[in-house]
Amino acid sequence: MDPVAVLRVLGNKYNPEILRATHTPKSAQELSDELDIPIATSYRRIEELRENELLALEGKELSDEGRRTKVYRRQIDRISVQFGTTTVEIDFKERTEAKNNLVDVWSDLRSEG
Numbered sequence: 001m002d003p004v005a006v007l008r009v010l011g012n013k014y015n016p017e018i019l020r021a022t023h024t025p026k027s028a029q030e031l032s033d034e035l036d037i038p039i040a041t042s043y044r045r046i047e048e049l050r051e052n053e054l055l056a057l058e059g060k061e062l063s064d065e066g067r068r069t070k071v072y073r074r075q076i077d078r079i080s081v082q083f084g085t086t087t088v089e090i091d092f093k094e095r096t097e098a099k100n101n102l103v104d105v106w107s108d109l110r111s112e113g
Contacts, residue, residue, distance in 0.1 A: 001053060003088040007081065009052045014045050018055070025071035042106040046072055 009015055017035050026034070030040040050072070050094035058073040078093040 001090065001092075003081070003090040006054070006079070006090055008088055009054065010047055010079070012045065014041065015049060015054075015092065018042075018045055018049060019074045019076070022055060022072055022074040025061070025073045027061070027063070027069040027071050029063070029069065030071075047075075072111070 002081075014035065014037050017037075021031060021034055028039065028042045028046055031037060031046070032039045035042075035047070045054060050057070054075055054100055055072050056075050058071045060068040061067045061071050073095075075094060076092045077095050080091040082089045082091075
């Protein structure tokens with residue numbers, strides 16, 4: 001990944017909030033509602049994050065209206081940025097599937113309690 005492109009994407013309004021919110025799979029509509037983002041902006045930001053491999057299509061879930069909707073999940077847990085005198089380096093800590101499953105269980109337990 002191009003470090004400058006990733007920094008530019010992270011600097012765009014709503015992108016950090018979308019990454020924070022997608023520790024569990026969320027649809028564009030859920031992100032729009034939860035983060036108070038216009039729906040068109042939600043779709044644009046999702047696509048931008050996907051193009052930069054920070055967010056991925058997780059699958060499809062049934063919406064409250066009975067439609068299949070795409071849900072997205074962040075691909076990373078942490079980003080580290082180091083600025084040199086002539087370079088910028090970015091290090092990613094990617095999510096592991098085991099951790100994804102644990103986060104899902106923990107989130108479900110917290111929402112029930």
